[in-house]
Amino acid sequence: MRIIVPIKQVPETNTVKMDENTGTIIRDGVESIINPLDLYAIEIAIQLRQQHGGEVIAISMGPPKAVTALREAIAMGCDSAVLLSDKAFAGADTWATSYVLAKAIERMGSYDMVICGERATDGDTGQVGPGIASFLDLPVASYIGKVEQVDKKSCRLHRLVENGHEVLDVELPAVLTMVKEVADPRLPTLGGKQRAKKIDIPVWTANDIEADLDKLGLTGSPTRVVRIFRPKVVRQCEKITAMDDSIVDQAVDKLVVFLQKKDFI
Amino acid sequence: MTKNKHKHSGVWILAEQADGRVQRISYELLTRGRDLADKRGTDLTAMIFGNDINAEDLQELINCGADRVVTMEEAKLEHFLVEPYAACMLKIIEDYQPEIVIAGATSTGRTLMPYVAIKANAGLTADCTVLDIEEETGNLLQTRPAIGGNILATIKTPQHRPQMATVRPHSTKPAVKQDGRTGEIVRLKAPAKYLKSRINRVDFIPDESEHGLQDADVVVAVGRGIKKSENISLIKSLAKELDAAIGASRDVVDRGWLSYPYQVGLSGKTISPKLYLAVAISGAIQHLAGMQTSETIVAINSDPDAQIFNVADFGIVADVFQILPVLSERIKQARSE
Ligand SMILES: Cc1cc2nc3c(=O)[nH]c(=O)nc-3n(C[C@H](O)[C@H](O)[C@H](O)COP(=O)(O)OP(=O)(O)OC[C@H]3O[C@@H](n4cnc5c(N)ncnc54)[C@H](O)[C@@H]3O)c2cc1C
Numbered sequence: 101m102r103i104i105v106p107i108k109q110v111p112e113t114n115t116v117k118m119d120e121n122t123g124t125i126i127r128d129g130v131e132s133i134i135n136p137l138d139l140y141a142i143e144i145a146i147q148l149r150q151q152h153g154g155e156v157i158a159i160s161m162g163p164p165k166a167v168t169a170l171r172e173a174i175a176m177g178c179d180s181a182v183l184l185s186d187k188a189f190a191g192a193d194t195w196a197t198s199y200v201l202a203k204a205i206e207r208m209g210s211y212d213m214v215i216c217g218e219r220a221t222d223g224d225t226g227q228v229g230p231g232i233a234s235f236l237d238l239p240v241a242s243y244i245g246k247v248e249q250v251d252k253k254s255c256r257l258h259r260l261v262e263n264g265h266e267v268l269d270v271e272l273p274a275v276l277t278m279v280k281e282v283a284d285p286r287l288p289t290l291g292g293k294q295r296a297k298k299i300d301i302p303v304w305t306a307n308d309i310e311a312d313l314d315k316l317g318l319t320g321s322p323t324r325v326v327r328i329f330r331p332k333v334v335r336q337c338e339k340i341t342a343m344d345d346s347i348v349d350q351a352v353d354k355l356v357v358f359l360q361k362k363d364f365i
Numbered sequence: 366m367t368k369n370k371h372k373h374s375g376v377w378i379l380a381e382q383a384d385g386r387v388q389r390i391s392y393e394l395l396t397r398g399r400d401l402a403d404k405r406g407t408d409l410t411a412m413i414f415g416n417d418i419n420a421e422d423l424q425e426l427i428n429c430g431a432d433r434v435v436t437m438e439e440a441k442l443e444h445f446l447v448e449p450y451a452a453c454m455l456k457i458i459e460d461y462q463p464e465i466v467i468a469g470a471t472s473t474g475r476t477l478m479p480y481v482a483i484k485a486n487a488g489l490t491a492d493c494t495v496l497d498i499e500e501e502t503g504n505l506l507q508t509r510p511a512i513g514g515n516i517l518a519t520i521k522t523p524q525h526r527p528q529m530a531t532v533r534p535h536s537t538k539p540a541v542k543q544d545g546r547t548g549e550i551v552r553l554k555a556p557a558k559y560l561k562s563r564i565n566r567v568d569f570i571p572d573e574s575e576h577g578l579q580d581a582d583v584v585v586a587v588g589r590g591i592k593k594s595e596n597i598s599l600i601k602s603l604a605k606e607l608d609a610a611i612g613a614s615r616d617v618v619d620r621g622w623l624s625y626p627y628q629v630g631l632s633g634k635t636i637s638p639k640l641y642l643a644v645a646i647s648g649a650i651q652h653l654a655g656m657q658t659s660e661t662i663v664a665i666n667s668d669p670d671a672q673i674f675n676v677a678d679f680g681i682v683a684d685v686f687q688i689l690p691v692l693s694e695r696i697k698q699a700r701s702e
């Protein structure tokens with residue numbers, strides 16, 4: 101099994117701050133982590149390698165500092181990593197991001213699977229996995245909650261949909277996107293951390309992946325963010341305190357009236 | 366596609382079917398699509414892929430706002446498979462050159478649309494909650510929550526056509542039938558080469574509880590404050606009285622009191638029911654990300670400073686074990702009256 105895992109470095113969601121004047125996100129001083137959903141992709145990739153042999157390669161498109169996410173992936177047990185970094189990649193939407201990742205994957209030779217997280221917590225689109233598959237002309241199985249069986253040519257997967265699980269047989273190579281249910285991500289080991297410190301992580305630029313410059317970054321992105329703003333909090337909470345036994349009934353009555361007014365009862 | 370921007374016209378939605386019946390999301394998209402088509406002064410078309418789709422349902426799409434319905438029906442299109450669905454959609458885009466294509470942000474829409482958008486060289490915005498037309502340019506304005514619902518972003522696709530977007534389910538009301546609407550149903554044939562799939566759907570396992578969290582109008586959600594697995598029965602009683610689906614915070618799922626399909630939040634489901642009743646949930650930002658767009662939010666929590674009250678319309682600061690039995694009983698009474 102040769103498995104490629106695209107991971108994204110994202111700001112830790114708890115600490116997102118906005119510049120109220122400019123309406124932009126303040127990224128300075130915000131801690132960066134591996135997109136939490138990508139940890140599941142890394143975990144299942146490592147498990148598959150443990151069962152079937154082969155290698156797991158993590159890749160990320162991002163600024164130079166995204167290398168720390170790749171080192172963490174190595175510490176967890178990935179065999180190697182590649183950073184895709186170039187000023188020309190900046191400002192990419194999911195179209196242009198998928199393009200760069202697909203071009204890089206093409207350059208990596210043959211592989212059996214590309215395993216993504218279901219979505220990134222910052223962009224939160226879930227479009228990059230299917231996007232990579234489309235560029236590579238591969239099948240994509242999204243929302244995978246269980247990998248049941250894998251052999252050289254195909255795998256059997258459970259895909260979580262609105263009211264149940266689809267059981268799918270997927271020809272390889274394929275792109276898969278993972279949801280949380282699939283596995284419990286392991287913690288980095290001491291040995292892994294030491295390897296991660298020393299390992300050489302190559303940086304590929306637009307040139308290295310023979311990318312078409314028109315398709316990169318902001319230039320290559322069909323979409324434009326025209327405004328970022330904070331949602332207005334319009335809710336006025338009617339709050340009743342009923343810590344005391346005697347007023348529980350009263351509080352419940354008020355809630356029932358509230359629900360009746362809104363037609364829920 | 367950039368150069369021929371002005372050749373593209375018309376608003377299209379992707380209607381979805383299951384077992385040959387048109388699904389609710391399709392009517393929500395008709396509400397969106399009709400509004401956009403009227404603002405743009407153009408027609409609204411619903412495309413739908415499936416097998417043996419109920420004919421009355423197709424007519425109902427017209428009754429509810431579509432000017433035209435375009436179907437492709439084949440045994441191989443019975444269930445969503447990304448390659449054949451994408452091939453069919455791309456063919457339609459090529460032949461009809463729509464200006465706008467919207468689909469639901471469902472497991473189907475969120476997989477199919479990005480696959481198609483790459484090949485159509487089109488911009489795609491995920492999970493929009495507001496869609497509008499920019500008057501001066503006619504561009505589609507797509508507004509969506511980002512970064513766990515902390516911010517909203519408005520996105521447009523100035524040059525590329527079609528402009529594509531997925532729309533969050535339950536973010537608008539389904540369109541209702543209007544008298545005297547007429548429209549055309551066009552049945553297209555999908556050539557065999559479009560129907561090839563490297564994915565084979567061998568089985569479907571419905572959720573045991575059929576709780577339908579994503580589609581529910583009312584959700585009762587439970588957090589760690591419920592203390593142990595046995596107490597989930599209290600939540601079940603309340604949910605039953607309210608005819609509600611059950612949801613859970615991650616802590617509840619991590620402890621195995623409910624399974625993962627129940628999880629609401631950043632790493633679980635994003636829902637916006639009409640009523641979200643949060644029981645003993647603190648309201649961590651990752652949880653809020655999955656439910657704060659609900660129409661009405663009610664919270665019960667013993668901590669007066671719990672974050673959840675910041676997004677609630679109605680709150681009770683109390684011990685859930687005192688409130689729940691009384692509440693279920695009262696609702697039962699009120700319903701029988
Ligand atoms: C990357 C990431 C992703 C995450 N994704 C999700 C997600 O998808 N969904 C999610 O829910 N969380 C998610 N979390 C976890 C989230 O941060 C919180 O830890 C979690 O939501 C807390 O769950 P809780 O509210 O049930 O528990 P707690 O925070 O422990 O809250 C329990 C609440 O119950 C109240 N309580 C206790 N006893 C009683 C009583 N007797 N009566 C009334 N009230 C009582 C307490 O006052 C407290 O407010 C994520 C975290 C991370 C880092």
Ligand SMILES: Nc1ncnc2c1ncn2[C@@H]1O[C@H](COP(=O)(O)O)[C@@H](O)[C@H]1O
Nearest residue numbers: 106107161216217219220225226227228
């Ligand atoms: N810049 C990136 N570099 C590597 N992988 C990415 C990048 N952006 C997105 N991905 C992958 O695509 C998935 C979906 O991301 P998104 O479409 O941005 O929500 C993530 O979970 C990653 O696996």
